[in-house]
Amino acid sequence: MLRDMVFSEEVCPVELEEIGKNIATSCGGLPLAIAVIGGVLRRSAKTLESWEQVAENLNAIVTWENEEHCFKILRMSYSWLPIRLKPCFLYMSRFREDETIEVSKLIKFWVAEGFLKPINGKILEDVAREYLDHLIDRNLIIVRKRGVSGKAKYCGVHDLVRDLSLKEARKENFTLVAKLSSNSAVFLGWSLNKDVELLWRFLTSLPLNMFKNIFVESIVHLVQCRYLSVPNLGRLLVEKKLRMLPVLWNLQTISINEFLTTITLPSMFWTMTQLRYINIISNIVLPEPPPKSQFYCTLENLQTLSFVRDFRCSEEIYKRIPNVKKLKIRYFSQDVEEGPYYSLSNLVHLCRLESLHLHGMMVSIKDISFPHSLRKLKIKRTNIWWSEMVAIGSLPNLEILVIGFQGVQGLEWNVTKGEFVRLKKLCVSDVDLKHWKTEEGSFPSLEELELWRLLLQELPDPLNFADIPKLRLINLIVRGKSIKSWAKQIKEEREGLGYGSIQIE
The missing domain is CATH 1.10.10 (Arc Repressor Mutant, subunit A)
Structure with missing residues (x-):
């Protein structure tokens, strides 16, 4: 077991065999100890001198019984960690x-x-x-x-x-900062004296999950706060905190987990250059960027922005968030099809965008230009038609496609060879699709297929899916027997072709 963990398919050098056996014996037959020491040896130099150092440390603790013995071995694995990894482990x-x-x-x-x-x-x-x-x-x-x-x-x-x-x-x-963070509600409930205020200034991570019983104004003392999580507050408290954001110059993450109709970010949002993640499940309204004549900031660190209501991807906006990787947007306005106002075609300029969630009945494929960097796409309630899906199927790096409630319109989907060449996961649910056809060679990289709440009358040839080498899972939530029978045929065809079996759930 130890040899396989350290060398995998390589051959253990002859000069290390004897000492390797001694190290394995010193682990006392404890799988966890062997696993941890295997990790140490795998990262150590494959030399006799290096392994002798490991063995010497192990020999000093072989007299301990099982759990205590294993714990001593674990401590040695920590001491061998590079300095850069120790804080992450702690x-x-x-x-x-x-x-x-x-x-x-x-x-x-x-x-x-x-x-x-x-x-x-x-x-x-x-x-x-x-x-x-x-x-x-x-x-x-x-x-x-x-x-x-x-x-x-x-x-x-x-x-x-x-x-x-x-x-x-x-x-x-x-654990100093961790203890202060875990007792954050106690500190915030006080009238801050100088000592408590000083402690606040050094807090960097703050889950504020008891905010209803505290003084909101005390948040202004968190000048070093970089992670702010604010669940279950109610609309007024959330808006109060958002108005205080400009005080938190070092803030990197904003997470608000309570759904409210709409949250409007303050105009000073565009000056918070340390921001990396904004994850708010409500609808965010982005303020208009200030004129260049006043000041100009680029949020180069911003990587996640969700959920934005009626996102206006104008040149002024996309130039200020050039490195965003994950974007979730919802559309409600009736004039979204007036391209110049919302400029969804400008999404193509977000050249680092990897994950996009589109939700809104006014969104159609003719309004959108997807960047080639896109790896994950989720669509719900759009005006995209199955006949237009070739534009999505041609995305060169798309790996995950989730089509949710009324995500695509129409009854028939024809997938041709050459589409979705890198797609690994396909989820289709709650759409009116009735006829689904695929050519041989479609979805060549597919690993997972999920079909939920569909009433398909025509299904692809089972052989077209049975012949996909990496397919390993078909997840079904359906009422009729035809889709279940189709999945079973795929499983049987794969076994006949000599491929590994697939899981059907």
């Missing part, structure tokens, strides 16, 4: 036992805490992904679930690894 002590952690949120926390530094021009989020992969390779973080791209989507830590993180964090006084 941060895992903030999560509950057995908690499933959303990777995208974890990365936001790491960025907000200032653990990361740019490397070779890479953005901080890419650096965070590299750090996460290093900790996964060392078996200090467990992957709970991967996305269709293969990247970790949810993660966690073993109970013993979490205990190690807690003990080392306490030893290094790493």
Whole structure:
């Protein structure tokens, strides 16, 4: 087990075999200990001297019994971590036992805490992904679930690894900010004296989940706050906090999880150059950018913006958010088809955009020019027709397509060979589609297919899907038997072709 973890398909050098066996024996048959030490050896130099150092440390703790013995081995794995990875590992002590952690949120926390530094021009989020992969390779973080791209989507830590993180964090006084953040409601409920105010100035991460019973004005003291999460407040309190945003010059993340009809951002939003993520489930109204004659700021760090109501992608707007990667927009106005006003064709200028969520009956394909960088597209309640889907099918990097409630209009969808060449996941639900046809060779990269609440009368040839090499999952929520029978045929055809079996849910 240890050899396979360290060398994978490579051959273990002869000079390392004996010491490798000694290290494996010293792990006492504990799988977690072997996994962690395997991570240490995999990242260490494959030399006798390096392995002797590992063995020497292990030999000093072989007398301990099972759990305590394993814990000592874990501590050694921490001491061998590069300095840059240690804060990220210690941060895992903030999560509950057995908690499933959303990777995208974890990365936001790491960025907000200032653990990361740019490397070779890479953005901080890419650096965070590299750090996460290093900790996964060392078996200090467990992957709970991967996305269709293969990247970790949810993660966690073993109970013993979490205990190690807690003990080392306490030893290094790493938990100071975490304790202050967890008691944030107590501090905000006081009339701030000078000592408390001083503590506030050094807080960087703040989940404000008890705001209803506190003084809103105290937020102005959070001049160093970089992560602000504000759930369940009510409209008046949310709007008060948004008016205070210009005070929080260092703010990177705004997360508001209570649905309100509309939230209007203050005009000074355009001056907050540190912003990286705006995730508000209500409808955001963006203020008009101030004239260039007054001042001009570009929000170069902004990567996520959702949900924007009646998004006006004018030249003045897209030039101020040039690096946005994730955009969610809803349209309600009746004049959205008047192109110059909303300028959806200007989406093509967002050349780093990877994820787009479009919602609104006034949106049609003739108004939109998609950037080639797009990897994920979700559409609901649009005026796009199945006959126009070739424009989406030709996107060269599209990997995920989600067609939700009335996302596409019409009854017939014909997919030809050469469309959706990189699509890995297709979800279609709650549309009026009746006739679905595909040519042989369509969806060549498909891995997951979800069909929910459809009344299809005509389905593609099962062989066209059975012949897709990477197809592994068909998820169905349907009333009729015909789609279930069709999925079963695909499974049987694949087995006949010698492909691996697929899962049908």
